[in-house]
Amino acid sequence: MADKGNEPVKPEKQQEHNSSLFDRFLNGIERAGNKLPDPAMLFFLLMVFVWILSAVLAPIDFGETHPLTGNELSVNNLLTGEGMANFLANMVETFVLFAPLGIVLVAMLGVGVAEHSGWISAGLKKLLSFTPKSFLTPMLILIAIVSHTAADAGYVLVIPLGGVIFYAAGRHPLAGIAAAFAGVSGGFSANFIPSAIDPLIMSFTLEAARILDPEIVLNPLNNIYFTGASSIVIVLVGWFITDKIVEPRLSDVKVDGDEDEIPEMETVTKRESRAFWLGFGAMLLGIIGLLLWALPEGSALRDPEWNNPEVSSLFSFHAPLMQAIVPLIFILLLIPGVVYGYASGKYKSSKDMINNMSKSMESMGYYIVMAFFCALFIDAFAKSNIGLLIALKGANFLQSLALPGQVTIVGIVFLSAFVNILVGSASAKWALIAPIFVPMLMQLGISPDLTQAAYRVGDSVSNIITPLLPYFPLVVVFCQRYVKKTGIGTVISMMLPYSIIFLIVWTAFLLLYWWIGIPLSFESNYVYPAP
Numbered sequence: 001m002a003d004k005g006n007e008p009v010k011p012e013k014q015q016e017h018n019s020s021l022f023d024r025f026l027n028g029i030e031r032a033g034n035k036l037p038d039p040a041m042l043f044f045l046l047m048v049f050v051w052i053l054s055a056v057l058a059p060i061d062f063g064e065t066h067p068l069t070g071n072e073l074s075v076n077n078l079l080t081g082e083g084m085a086n087f088l089a090n091m092v093e094t095f096v097l098f099a100p101l102g103i104v105l106v107a108m109l110g111v112g113v114a115e116h117s118g119w120i121s122a123g124l125k126k127l128l129s130f131t132p133k134s135f136l137t138p139m140l141i142l143i144a145i146v147s148h149t150a151a152d153a154g155y156v157l158v159i160p161l162g163g164v165i166f167y168a169a170g171r172h173p174l175a176g177i178a179a180a181f182a183g184v185s186g187g188f189s190a191n192f193i194p195s196a197i198d199p200l201i202m203s204f205t206l207e208a209a210r211i212l213d214p215e216i217v218l219n220p221l222n223n224i225y226f227t228g229a230s231s232i233v234i235v236l237v238g239w240f241i242t243d244k245i246v247e248p249r250l251s252d253v254k255v256d257g258d259e260d261e262i263p264e265m266e267t268v269t270k271r272e273s274r275a276f277w278l279g280f281g282a283m284l285l286g287i288i289g290l291l292l293w294a295l296p297e298g299s300a301l302r303d304p305e306w307n308n309p310e311v312s313s314l315f316s317f318h319a320p321l322m323q324a325i326v327p328l329i330f331i332l333l334l335i336p337g338v339v340y341g342y343a344s345g346k347y348k349s350s351k352d353m354i355n356n357m358s359k360s361m362e363s364m365g366y367y368i369v370m371a372f373f374c375a376l377f378i379d380a381f382a383k384s385n386i387g388l389l390i391a392l393k394g395a396n397f398l399q400s401l402a403l404p405g406q407v408t409i410v411g412i413v414f415l416s417a418f419v420n421i422l423v424g425s426a427s428a429k430w431a432l433i434a435p436i437f438v439p440m441l442m443q444l445g446i447s448p449d450l451t452q453a454a455y456r457v458g459d460s461v462s463n464i465i466t467p468l469l470p471y472f473p474l475v476v477v478f479c480q481r482y483v484k485k486t487g488i489g490t491v492i493s494m495m496l497p498y499s500i501i502f503l504i505v506w507t508a509f510l511l512l513y514w515w516i517g518i519p520l521s522f523e524s525n526y527v528y529p530a531p
Contacts, residue, residue, distance in 0.1 A: 040369050042467070047373070058075045098374070103156065106327065110330035114334070117338070137239045141180070156474070159180040162178075167255070174479055187230070187231070192224075201430055205430070219522060219523045276340060282339040283333075412437055413506075414507075418458075437455065446527065450514065472491070
């Protein structure tokens, strides 16, 4: 009888045996995640689960009140006749008004022209001609971070470009998508350029602080120094994770996507180079025209009701400029794409441009199907109040522990990261838990500015591992362009190192930043009351 101890080990088992414990953990996450149903079907099953759970929890009195309205917070039963009738009556509206759907489709029309005409490809080839391969990762993450200024544009523009850039450089395209996703979403609160989210988040912090101090005033950019410094941390840490952890794990993953879906990166001819610069110049003229329109005090792009002299009314959340970011991206990518198409000879008539738009929409078919079920699930989850109840219970538990200030700040970071997996909207989540966290820490002598900074760290790091992120299905679609078998498990296992390491390093950086005493922003404080 053969000696079982000398039996040869299968190659895949040998590889698993030789890999690190962390690699085996990530491989297990990937296998388990990819055994889940198709993402569209998963969202449908989760919706049904929320229905059933809402019926089970609805009769229970949890003893919670909504911190904004003061009304009793209970779970709404969605499995009633009235609930099902509302579900059917509002199904179309829920899908059509699903915010990421319009953003993605409108932006992708412009992206489609810029990409399929060849303008983006020509620009990337020029970029690769002078950028060392080893510096592509930090450059990509930095661009992803800057994209926060343009609302959610990074999801539909920077993330797919990450795959294109890495693939053209001979690196694994999924690593490029992961790095871009980490910068756009995992480092969501790391930016040195003000954006609409800054005054929006601050407005909820201010309202919560006035529960305890009705006269308090906060700077709308009360975390801008910290978020700017954080962008350096995210770039450096994301660079290390991509090159040392994520990309080595992808070395054995074969790129098997359809050739039509993978952008070609051939040598730039003289005519194409001239066409690129003409397109680039046309885009610059468009940006200059936009600035000339926006800068005057009476511009229609400003928020007419904005009266804070410290922040331009152009960056108010309700400013028409901020509301028009996605259409502007569409126009500013359409213009160079069209100019390049005609100048390079790719376009003979307007029909070629329309064909490029149609081709871009064809690749979005699977995303639209997933978005339909995702929209219905997120709507059901919100209407049931289950996510809000979990957030409140967690906040009240943290408050009951009465921990020291530094430990409480860490607790807020971790709790925010956990709740973020269940409740996606940064502003909606903060509107709910700020009235608990902010006054609580003010009584401990911690300023609202510091409490908000802790929340923003936690709110960012878990974006990239939750399928409840509205753009998560889109990232899966981008990955499937290169690796057909990509599933939810693949993306989660790929992004988990970023999420874990960002959580630990960014939290430690906040504590160090606080300990050194570097200002969070101009006119911001660490202590309450302010000295």
